[in-house]
Amino acid sequence: MSADDALFEKGLPIRREVLGADYVDTSLAKADDFMMAFQRATTSWAWGWAWGDPTLDRRSRSLINLAMLTALGKPHELKLHVKGALTNGVTVDEIKAVLLHATAYCGIPAGLEAFKAAHEILVQEGALPKKDG
Structure with missing residues (x-):
């Protein structure tokens, strides 16, 4: 091999x-x-x-990936890795914290895209409630 x-x-x-x-x-x-x-x-x-x-453990790698994908402006890949982060035991609050941290360093437009992408998956996966309206 x-x-x-x-x-x-x-x-x-x-x-x-x-x-x-x-x-x-x-x-x-x-x-x-x-x-x-x-x-x-x-x-x-x-x-x-x-x-x-x-x-590095998988939780740490997931958090790093979320920050890097935010910095790169890759919301499609970020969605995939939000699901992976949940699988790896990352909490919603930790996802939010890493996205806020990345927003501070990467800028509001990158952070907004990341938050929207993450929110979509967190609702879809049942980690956040779906808001009626």
């Missing part, structure tokens, strides 16, 4: 546990040869190499 294959095999179960097996398996199943190169790279590098490093 090559080093790349080993990282892929190490990262795949971590990716499934954090993001959900349905999401990951659907992403892999939909990938043609062109997109499978990306699927293999992200599973190996992000999940096998980075998330597979035992130095």
Whole structure:
């Protein structure tokens, strides 16, 4: 087994546990040869190499991801990682705190996008009540 294959095999179960097996398996199943190169790279590098490093726990990695995705202005990915953060035991208050912290450093527009994206997922996942109106 090559080093790349080993990282892929190490990262795949971590990716499934954090993001959900349905999401990951659907992403892999939909990938043609062109997109499978990306699927293999992200599973190996992000999940096998980075998330597979035992130095930081998954809760910490989730909090870091939320801040980085806010800074990068990537609300679509942030939504995915809000679900992952909940899976990793991050509380709604901790998600709110990290988004406020990121807002202070990244600016109001980035923070607003992040808050809207996170709110949508938190309501969808039942972590926040749906407000009628």
